[in-house]
Amino acid sequence: MTDREPYEPGPARGAEIRKQGEKWTLILVRELRHSPEKVWQALTEPAELREWAPFEVDGSLGAAGNTVKFTWMGAPAPQNTTITRAEAPKVLEYSDLRWELEPHGAGTRLTLWHSIDRRFISMGAAGWHICLDVMDRRLGGHPIARIAGAEAMKFGGWQRLNAEYAKQFAVELPSWPPQAAKQ
Secondary structure, three states, X not given: OOOOOOOOOOOOOOEEEEEEOOEEXXXXXEEEOOOHHHHHHHHHOHHHHHHHOOEEEOOOOOXXXXXEEEEEOOOOOOEEEEEEEEEOXXXXXXXXXXXXXXXXXXXXXXXXXXXXXXXXXXXXXXXXXXXXXXXXXXXXXXXXXXXXXXXXXXXXXXXXXXXXXXXXXXXXXXXXXXXXXXX
């Protein structure tokens, strides 16, 4: 684990939404400097997920049909989640998440689809933006501590991203997130 101080997320980018009633789909695209195989491992292995993701699992997400205990940070209890699709290192689906990986130059283009209640779409975009930054740094050999859940909402970079994504998606910011920590 390393010091978080030098990390500041870049501007809101690479995201769009698709609207379907109250559940909207966040689509977030990232170009990573790492091979699809390396990214696949980060997306499927419990030890890797604990370093960057906003959830923990008790088993591998790498095989369709596997059922794992899936615990979102801040959730009261784990939920049993079944992996509905796992085609290494290309497509991973479970719950309301879908990940697609495709080779892009020497790295990977990662696309995440996440169905989210429309009231929280900018928050989800900000959270995933930071989580994917943390994953990218970890895979690149420059790890920083996981920034997710309620802790992320206190992080000044998350506050800024939430506002930027809300403006980009033309949605109102929820009035209840905690204020950024004094720096």
